[in-house]
Amino acid sequence: MLHLDQEKRYLVALPFKKRGKSSLKISDFIFALSLDMKWGPPEKVRALLMEAEKEGLVRIDGDVVHSREDIEIPVGFKPTPVESIFERAVRMISSKTGMSRKEIIAMINERQDSLQRLVELDAVALLVARELEIDVADMAREAYQSLISSRDAA
DSSP states (O other), X not given: OOOHHHHHHHHHHHXXXXXTOSEEEHHHXXXXXXXXXXXXXXXXXXXXXXXXXXXXXXXXXXXXEEEOSOOOOOTTOOOOOOOOHHHHHHXXXXXXXXXOHHHHHHHHHHHHHHTTTXXXXXXXXXXXXXXXXXXXXXXXXXXXXXXXXXXHHO
């Protein structure tokens, strides 16, 4: 298993390698990891990019991100996908209650409609889990941190 820091270095280098460039528009970097490589949602990629900049792995200049290192990515490297809070909440609800994924998603959608769609789907999934008396404190903290970091990145 790869060390987390090494995987992060490979992950950050991947869009540059795939495009054969040392600079990319931020939107292209995010698109590459989020949609092309299906690593995680755009907000997670943006948070990874901000973290990579703080650690000196990349330099951001306006709307362009520049690679700071020429990293050799091992053949066959596949990034470990990030599972969304929504997906983890659905899986947790299913494992604790025995409900089907379809039932859970219907319940979450119904609850989101009752909140006039003013609340993010991740938060609604956690709310439904709490209503079913499932402890989601750790995921709630993670969702809060994600919300704060995406707000700061905007």
